[in-house]
Each structure stands twice: as structure tokens, then as C-alpha cells.
Amino acid sequence: MKKWLIGLSVAAGLSACVTINIYFPAAAAEKAADKIIEEVWQLKDGETKSGAPTPESAPDPVPDAKPADAPAK
Amino acid sequence: MKNLLVGFVLLSSLLANNFVNAAEPNLDVNTPAIIAIKASMTARHSQLLPHYVSGAVGLTKDGFIAVKDATAVPLRERSGINSLVADENIDRAKLYKEIAAGNGHPEWQNDIQNTFAGRWIDKAQAGWHYQSGGAWVKK
Numbered sequence: 001m002k003k004w005l006i007g008l009s010v011a012a013g014l015s016a017c018v019t020i021n022i023y024f025p026a027a028a029a030e031k032a033a034d035k036i037i038e039e040v041w042q043l044k045d046g047e048t049k050s051g052a053p054t055p056e057s058a059p060d061p062v063p064d065a066k067p068a069d070a071p072a073k
Numbered sequence: 074m075k076n077l078l079v080g081f082v083l084l085s086s087l088l089a090n091n092f093v094n095a096a097e098p099n100l101d102v103n104t105p106a107i108i109a110i111k112a113s114m115t116a117r118h119s120q121l122l123p124h125y126v127s128g129a130v131g132l133t134k135d136g137f138i139a140v141k142d143a144t145a146v147p148l149r150e151r152s153g154i155n156s157l158v159a160d161e162n163i164d165r166a167k168l169y170k171e172i173a174a175g176n177g178h179p180e181w182q183n184d185i186q187n188t189f190a191g192r193w194i195d196k197a198q199a200g201w202h203y204q205s206g207g208a209w210v211k212k
Contacts, residue, residue, distance in 0.1 A: 024184045025100065032100040032172065033185075033192040036107075040114045043196065 104175040110168045117161055130158060131202030131209055136169065136190035137162045141202050141209055165189075 124130040129145035130138050138158055146154050173182040194203045202209045
């Protein structure tokens with residue numbers, strides 16, 4: 001009886017392993033393919049890659065320069 | 074008998090864990106090999122692009138490209154187009170292989186290739202040619 005149960009659990013384990021090995025993540029593969037194709041064909045860069053670091057801290061207000069520049073006429 | 078039960082519970086929890094891991098797969102496409110292949114293909118694309126547009130080169134149904142109509146290419150470029158297509162196909166084959174191998178499942182190579190085959194065609198621009206059944210179709 002014990003041997004029979006051990007055999008059963010081993011068989012169950014093996015079949016589960018086979019299932020895992022066969023399993024192909026089709027949705028993940030499509031996502032990966034899309035990502036690579038967009039990169040290689042350089043499609044819609046703006047949409048897929050958001051959050052690109054744009055240096056927006058560059059323009060300084062420089063309030064001191066104003067009075068010197070303004071009365072030019 | 075108790076030992077056996079404990080063993081069985083352990084085994085099944087282990088299997089459950091495996092299932093959780095298998096249900097949440099994420100294909101890694103940023104191994105060094107894949108990055109190198111992508112760079113090579115991206116660089117080549119600017120040369121291939123006019124040939125896709127002219128119809129000289131089309132997308133095959135198995136995830137590769139082929140010379141469809143060499144007469145669409147000026148005579149002096151015709152020898153170049155064959156090596157361009159050959160190089161691209163070498164890279165594509167490597168890409169499919171590396172994605173499968175890089176994710177620990179070399180046996181997925183064919184599935185990955187088939188997935189790509191559909192996606193290349195899906196993302197092709199209007200006017201490009203692709204293989205459908207035995208014939209070339211203009212998108």
C-alpha cells in the first residue's frame with residue numbers, strides 16, 4: 001500500500017514536471033517580440049518609452065538680467 | 074503513513090510553487106547576446122527599408138525575409154541585396170535561438186520563431202510584402 005502511494009506521488013510529480021517544461025508563455029513571447037521589433041524597426045519611440053529624462057532644469061529665471069535688458073529703446 | 078503524508082504535502086507544495094513560477098513567466102530579452110543581435114539588426118534596417126518599400130524584399134511566413142523581386146533593385150545593387158538578406162536571416166535565427174536559450178528553454182525556439190513571424194507581419198508598414206500561404210501579399 002505504502003509503495004503504491006509512493007509510486008503514485010512520484011508519477012504525479014513527474015507528470016507535473018513535464019507539464020511545466022512543455023508550457024510556452026505565448027503572451028510573454030508576443031510582448032517580447034513586439035518590444036524587439038519596435039526597437040529594430042524603430043517604431044513609435046515616444047509611446048513605448050515614456051519617462052525619458054529630459055533636462056528641464058536648464059533654463060534659469062535670472063531675474064537680475066531683466067532691468068538691464070528691458071529699457072533698450 | 075504519517076511520514077508519507079508529510080512527504081506528499083511537501084511534494085505538492087513544491088509543485089504548486091513551480092506552477093506559480095510557470096504562470097508568471099517573463100521572457101528576458103536583454104541578455105548580452107540578444108542586445109548585440111538587436112544592435113546589428115537595427116543597423117541593417119536602414120539598408121533593408123528601401124527594399125521592403127520597393128517590394129524587392131518581403132517577410133516570410135516563418136519569421137525570416139526573402140528576396141521577392143530582384144528586378145525592383147537597380148542592377149548594381151542586386152548582388153548586395155542577397156548578402157543583406159542572408160545576414161539578416163542569420164541574425165534572426167540567432168535571435169530566436171538566444172531568446173529561447175537565454176530563458177532556459179532551448180526547446181522554445183520554434184515557438185518563439187512562430188510568434189515573431191506573426192508579429193513582424195503585423196507590424197509591417199502598408200505597402201510591404203509578406204508571405205501568406207504560398208503567395209506574396211502586399212499589405
